[in-house]
Amino acid sequence: MSSNITCFSPVDGSVYAERPATSLSEARVKFAKAREAQKSWVALQLDERCAILSAAVDHLVAARDEISLEIAWQMGRPVAQCGGEISGLEERARHMLAIAPEALADAQLPQKELALRTMRREPLGTVLVVAPWNYPFLTAANAIFPALAAGNAVVLKHSAQTLVCGERFFEAFSAAGLPEGVFQLCLTTNEATTSLIQEGLHDHIVFTGSVAVGRHLQEANAKHFSGIDLELGGKDPAYVRSDANVSWAAENLVDGAFFNSGQSCCGIERIYVHREVYRAFVDRFAEVTKSYVLGNPTDDRVTLGPLVSGKAADFVRSQVAEAVGRGARALIGPGDFPADKPGSAYLAPQVLVDVTHDMRVMTEESFGPVVGIMVVDSDEEAIRLMNDSDFGLTASIWTEDLFAAEAIAARMETGTCFANRCDYLDPALAWSGVKDTGRGCSLSTHAYDHLTRLKSYHFRAQPE
Incomplete structure (x- = not known):
């Protein structure tokens, strides 16, 4: 049975946007396409990936006025303040792209007469980003841009309250020339999202939301060894x-x-x-x-x-x-x-x-x-x-x-x-928390630590 994802505007209670929900079978296909597309994406040079991602930022900035009005209707923030969210996205995304060469660089170790002795960062694979409605671009961008820069594919599940924001990301990456499949948008229900996590189609999860939902998703992910970053709020x-x-x-x-x-x-x-x-x-x-x-x-x-x-x-x-x-x-x-x-x-x-x-x-x-x-x-x-x-x-x-x-x-x-x-x-400082605020880290060079894995290279030459 098909269902819809509906955004009811808090401005007047009307239906602002409604889309068919992504079914489980459709979502599985999206994850499979992302996994396949990631292989060629990571093969590109870092500066090539960053150039495409920077073009996506340009696209979002150019649409600032339209996006501001969309944010206001979807979640109620005054339109006069919404443009600042796109400015913040630009600041954070450009910073994370600028520091990517440093964050992803090989470790500088003494060679000790070896042919190669270093550690390199490799992408995790497919990163599932579950984004909230309160800052629908900023919070999502914190994970999306460094994940893609590091060579991962990204599947975005945005809040139903701000589903149009997820579409804006998709449009921006398409316009920038991101290879097809590297960024996927899933308009799944909460129940379907839990099922997908239980199936383990992802290699890492970044979630921003409530403590209750964070615990629920952590339990759904428990039988897998993939990581999960949780930003769960504060007082x-x-x-x-x-x-x-x-x-x-x-x-x-x-x-x-x-x-x-x-x-x-x-x-x-x-x-x-x-x-x-x-x-x-x-x-x-x-x-x-x-x-x-x-x-x-x-x-x-x-x-x-x-x-x-x-x-x-x-x-x-x-x-x-x-x-x-x-x-x-x-x-x-x-x-x-x-x-x-x-x-x-x-x-x-x-x-x-x-x-x-x-x-x-x-x-x-x-x-x-x-x-x-x-x-x-x-x-x-x-x-x-x-x-x-x-x-x-x-x-x-x-x-x-x-x-x-x-x-x-x-x-x-x-x-x-x-x-x-x-x-x-x-964006140059790590964003993290303790206690029920959750775990993980976004922003700064340390964000890349959570979106990559280390591989060691220890090469010795054969004797002549």
Whole structure:
């Protein structure tokens, strides 16, 4: 029986896109074609592969305006902010292509009178990329471009919510002249994707999404020896020290908390503020939050669009209601955001004070526009509370004392520590996490370690 993959737009609830689902038999053919095409793809010189991939980036950048509107309709981000995702894709993809020669170079070892003594990186084969909807181009590009540059074939299974984004990748690679079969797009259902993983048609998986789904896919992959990289989210904290530039920190942290309506794995979800600057910080944070505009994301004046679905918005509402019921105080009132529609995907941002770690909003990933702010009396207390989490993606420290920031960062149980910034990925630095945030690495030269395998060469010449 055939089925469809449907994207319901959070903008108005309409069907934005609908495509026939890729059946299991069709998907198996795609994997077989990818495996066969990879043999000739890896035979090309690295600079030839990178030139084709760079042309695909050019194609995506040229379509920035159309893609921005598509993103807004598919997942609700304000169109004025969507172009930045394509700029980010370009930055990351071009960086990963530029460092490929270094990352994939032979190991420089003393020859010890041998004819050849080195280690070389070889592609894994076929990499399955399971991409999310919240940053549909950035997250997918993190894996797709280095995987292809390294000589792998890629099969992309994109979220049903952003299925048109997967098609954009396919169009870009086709226009750039990528050999047929090297990049495959699978519009499979979640159930069919699990079945494909259980069959072991891939050589590696890169997944970005929830902890629950990550565990499910890891179990599906368990009987195979192929690797799986899992980026599973966060509950990222910030700490504002007593010597911080309070107004500047507040402005930046509002952006870090509410950009993309808080639907970012590395968005700020909880803030700890030293008592000496707590009141000034909270007042400024609430003031900046109230300057945001909630509404239809296709309107250039809007800075907050709907969440991806009414269900996602209701989840955040339940966290807020529980916290208020336990004594938290909400600083954003019903009249501050008239476009808020209870029960819909349109949700006003919320700032909560008088919160504790007994409340879900401080411990459970929200993935929406809500942040809790707690007062602390010392660095030691802030460190303890920031580490009191099942997640460990990023932590952010706001201070003029960078030596103190480095000492605090050394004790953070996270993959990345920021000082005086947040919610940003530097493509030259490894992107990784600890605890339930998952495992693996993207970006930097270290990303290539996960997308290749080492082969050693130990050649001795025969005696004359």
